[in-house]
Amino acid sequence: SALHGVGPATARTLSAYGLDSVGRIAAAPPATLQRILGAKTGRVVHERARGIDPTPVVPNAAARSTGAEHRFAHDELDPARRRRALLSLADDLGARLRGSGQVARALTLTVRYADRSTTTRTRRLDGPTAHGPALTEAAYALHAALGLQRARVRSVALRAEDLCRAELAARQLSFDPSDDKAHRIEAAVDRARARFGADAVHPAATLHRGTPRAQP
Known part of the structure; x- marks a missing residue:
């Protein structure tokens, strides 16, 4: 699964044939x-396992994705703490x-468990966005769909996928005044962070004793 392009299903198929490491895949005919x-x-x-990737290198190309991970201090069983991390x-x-x-x-959630196995799920967003509440809602939906219940979770990671320039993306207009208010609050928060630092403002729900913090 460390190989780019090898998802959980492909990894399981390869492992079923004893090809459970990059070295064994590289050595296979x-x-x-x-x-x-x-x-x-x-x-x-086979090419990726042998370090061969013919994809052209574009200097200074814009990132196609960006992510962040939180590692819990201990294997986390509490869904509420996992949600605060998300x-x-x-x-x-x-x-x-x-x-x-x-x-x-799109947004991808990766959950790593106490036995070091992982689960990865991706969700297409309703529209291109950098709006925190929209990303949070998608993250919660991905987490809920896993039905982890009492799973022992070692870390959670989110990755924003399929990025594009904001000025090239159409934004769905809303007649909900609360949506407009949320965007104005977010803009104010961005200004506060730009002036006083990234730690100046955080969502209230994360200000819980022992709250997880993001590790880029």
């Missing part, structure tokens, strides 16, 4: 991987996106 994964995917996975991460991602003039079209 290309024809074997193509038979297991299909011609195109098998070829790409709130902090989403708030951090939104601020970074707005600061760089970008918006995200």
